[in-house]
Amino acid sequence: KQEVTQIPAALSVPEGENLVLNCSFTDSAIYNLQWFRQDPGKGLTSLLLIQSSQREQTSGRLNASLDKSSGRSTLYIAASQPGDSATYLCAVRPTGDYKLSFGAGTTVTVRA
């Protein structure tokens, strides 16, 4: 069974600092990995999708890397802003499967 872990559980940084969020998974046989943002009491907004054959994916200030063999992905957010405050979830889709397995998330607070 795929287990997804996100460390740290919470992170507080001053505005302008770069954010580094970590995700690890136990089974390297994945099809893809998706990063989401969740605001309190709200839905899941897809940020980036990285396929198993890719090493990284970028969108604006966001960059996600994937090291499938070591079971790790990292989400980098450059020059953080207070509006980046949210919970960031990592979800893995195993090979041969269609459902996602989620981590518990990292709750980010960016202080103005």
Added chain:
Amino acid sequence: EPEVTQTPSHQVTQMGQEVILRCVPISNHLYFYWYRQILGQKVEFLVSFYNNEISEKSEIFDDQFSVERPDGSNFTLKIRSTKLEDSAMYFCASLGQHNQPQHFGDGTRLSIL
């Protein structure tokens, strides 16, 4: 941009009552899902649906749960006799092609009293 829509946004129900949660997936998507998130816990998979039938279900998805795609656009989750532990945020998601991201709705917050 097309999006997944869910109704209602919040449902309050007495224990033992039936509830139906509704979702309109993105129109050309083929794979449909329900997930739930109990307060403070991980998002967890309930069921996937493809080609008008359940393709996979989790241990949580017992006989009290059912899904339906009644008219080619709506996708519903029914809980026949709700329990206190069914209180959670329920998310609907849909997927078009295999190499695309799953798109999630804003969720229905279900509160069982």
